[in-house]
Amino acid sequence: ETGVTQTPRHLVMGMTNKKSLKCEQHLGHNAMYWYKQSAKKPLELMFVYNFKEQTENNSVPSRFSPECPNSSHLFLHLHTLQPEDSALYLCASSQVGVFGLNSPLHFGNGTRLTVT
């Protein structure tokens, strides 16, 4: 049982589709993150939300649009994706403390995205 739940587990979409990835954390954390894991590349941070406010956008193309309605939920809206966007998208959460100290990240099981 993971404290961070991601849906769907798998997603296949065409380049003209619009879809959304969902993440929910049950750990009471105040920060949430989107990571991209591509084959043979290191895990890459995409977005950071701290107390529902986006604090980091790691030069991610605008075809990826995050949304954080509250500290427990995080979405990644996808539109007009490219085949090279096919990857495992991982959500994580953590508790940000004083002086920016972070608890370790807790990850979900990811969404395997295939863009055709």
Place this chain on the structure above:
Amino acid sequence: AQTVTQSQPEMSVQEAETVTLSCTYDTSENNYYLFWYKQPPSRQMILVIRQEAYKQQNATENRFSVNFQKAAKSFSLKISDSQLGDTAMYFCAFMRYGGSQGNLIFGKGTKLSVKP
């Protein structure tokens, strides 16, 4: 910029034996955190062990221990009494102290297979 290098793409070990995974990193920072994460076929990234750079004592968690050599910028993971459930991808990660939350710099990973 920080970088994390895992020089062993794949390793294997017999059940009950000990294996060491290598990790080196490059940084000009003096205070930082280092992590080992495990990613089994379930795809969830699971924290294995964490080390604060200011601590000289090597971190240990049950069968998992690290050899942290700050001057050499080396952070290896030793798994004792290997179990079949240890089969997974292992990622070494770096985070700057007080840095942007969640901005972990990951290595490319080592695929560990534990053989019966």
